[in-house]
Amino acid sequence: MPDLPDPVTLAIPAFVGLIVLEMLLVRATGRGAYEPRDTFTSLALGFGSTVSGLIFGGAVLALGVWLYRFRLFDIGWSWWAWGLCFVLDDFAYYWFHRTAHRVRWFWASHVIHHSSQHYNLSTALRQTWTGPISLAFVFRLPLFLAGFPPAMILFCGGLNLIYQFWIHTEMVDRLPRWFEAVMNTPSHHRVHHATNPRYLDANYAGVFIVWDRLFGSFVPERADEPCRYGIVRNLGTFNPFVAAFHEWIGIARDLAHARSWRERWGCVAGPPGWSPDGSRDTTEIIRARWQALGEPAE
Amino acid sequence: MLGQLAILAGSFIAIVLLALLCRVLGLGRVATIESLAAAGAAVRRHQLSFTPAMGDGQTAGVLARDGKAALVFGADGRLGLVVALGDRLVARVLPRPPAVETATDGLTLRLDDITLPRVHLALTAADAAALTDRLGALP
Ligand SMILES: [Zn+2]
Ligand SMILES: [Zn+2]
Numbered sequence: 402m403p404d405l406p407d408p409v410t411l412a413i414p415a416f417v418g419l420i421v422l423e424m425l426l427v428r429a430t431g432r433g434a435y436e437p438r439d440t441f442t443s444l445a446l447g448f449g450s451t452v453s454g455l456i457f458g459g460a461v462l463a464l465g466v467w468l469y470r471f472r473l474f475d476i477g478w479s480w481w482a483w484g485l486c487f488v489l490d491d492f493a494y495y496w497f498h499r500t501a502h503r504v505r506w507f508w509a510s511h512v513i514h515h516s517s518q519h520y521n522l523s524t525a526l527r528q529t530w531t532g533p534i535s536l537a538f539v540f541r542l543p544l545f546l547a548g549f550p551p552a553m554i555l556f557c558g559g560l561n562l563i564y565q566f567w568i569h570t571e572m573v574d575r576l577p578r579w580f581e582a583v584m585n586t587p588s589h590h591r592v593h594h595a596t597n598p599r600y601l602d603a604n605y606a607g608v609f610i611v612w613d614r615l616f617g618s619f620v621p622e623r624a625d626e627p628c629r630y631g632i633v634r635n636l637g638t639f640n641p642f643v644a645a646f647h648e649w650i651g652i653a654r655d656l657a658h659a660r661s662w663r664e665r666w667g668c669v670a671g672p673p674g675w676s677p678d679g680s681r682d683t684t685e686i687i688r689a690r691w692q693a694l695g696e697p698a699e
Numbered sequence: 700m701l702g703q704l705a706i707l708a709g710s711f712i713a714i715v716l717l718a719l720l721c722r723v724l725g726l727g728r729v730a731t732i733e734s735l736a737a738a739g740a741a742v743r744r745h746q747l748s749f750t751p752a753m754g755d756g757q758t759a760g761v762l763a764r765d766g767k768a769a770l771v772f773g774a775d776g777r778l779g780l781v782v783a784l785g786d787r788l789v790a791r792v793l794p795r796p797p798a799v800e801t802a803t804d805g806l807t808l809r810l811d812d813i814t815l816p817r818v819h820l821a822l823t824a825a826d827a828a829a830l831t832d833r834l835g836a837l838p
Contacts, residue, residue, distance in 0.1 A: 436727030637815025
């Protein structure tokens with residue numbers, strides 16, 4: 402089995418260089434936005450995510466390697482296996498990501514990535530600390546069982562993450578039509594980070610936007626409705642620990658107040674914003690209210 | 700192991716330098732809330748079910764003297780809150796009136812919300828007293 406490097410670690414200098422370039426462009430053009438404390442929080446969360454990966458990554462990999470012993474096929478290292486692995490890994494990412502927005506347990510971990518009201522390259526590095534705790538890796542396990550070499554799966558996952566870096570920008574408007582049709586782009590992912598009722602819970606793609614088009618979650622960006630970034634209840638602090646853990650604390654508090662197993666299930670496995678008495682807002686409630694007003698653009 | 704530690708240390712230095720560069724470039728203007736009408740609009744953008752109350756044709760509420768926070772009364776009796784955070788605004792519709800403490804130059808609102816536990820409202824002593832009375836009279 403070849404000893405592959407971690408592509409994300411190799412890409413860090415490029416991440417830093419591109420962030421500097423984007424800051425200079427924001428300064429020169431007035432387009433896009435950076436805020437020093439927001440940037441620091443995003444990067445600190447990325448740093449913490451790396452530490453979390455070092456702590457938990459080994460256990461996750463060990464589970465994958467163990468499952469690989471029961472693999473269905475011996476796929477090996479041919480060129481087509483690389484291509485297939487990359488596409489299937491992206492397919493698994495799509496379903497992980499869709500679940501991460503629709504089930505509060507997974508959202509509690511993923512919300513970190515959405516917790517900034519800014520959308521720039523530093524936001525891309527705002528990554529979760531609690532992914533392994535939320536069991537996010539289960540979505541990737543079928544690839545090990547199918548028989549893709551574990552190192553190949555991890556490498557493809559790293560490439561997927563690197564691809565997603567550059568799309569976190571307001572500097573790029575629209576790309577050629579064929580590219581926007583197949584690939585995830587800055588325009589598509591801006592919609593994913595937006596909280597406008599029209600844009601909520603859309604464009605879950607990692608690399609290929611075709612999954613959203615296939616499974617009905619694609620929403621195009623509109624020129625007459627700029628994206629408002631962040632989460633439905635934006636954080637009132639730049640504290641990275643609050644960003645990392647607030648939704649987990651919310652789940653714990655709701656569990657403590659739950660009066661039945663139906664309520665306990667709802668506040669863990671229901672959609673974000675679910676509450677027993679409907680006093681909080683889910684995407685469905687927000688969108689219904691907006692539709693009742695005639696779907697105004699913001 | 701040593702290699703990983705070097706990467707972590709290098710990353711941390713890069714983070715601090717990037718945040719400093721962001722500041723040196725003067726990015727991120729500080730947000731201020733221009734008017735109570737703007738505050739009301741921000742709360743409504745946050746939650747479409749909120750309609751600001753109008754008193755004498757104006758949005759009813761209190762705007763901090765420094766434009767950093769505002770409390771907006773809703774037509775249905777709820778309270779809306781807007782706070783400047785960096786160059787952006789953060790809004791809430793409060794489920795119940797906040798606990799209020801007198802501060803040196805206004806009031807401190809305490810909320811049952813770990814993502815926004817405290818809000819400072821810069822007010823004159825007279826405005827602070829009037830708002831405290833008004834909040835105390837809410838159900
Ligand atoms: Zn997401
Ligand atoms: Zn993103």
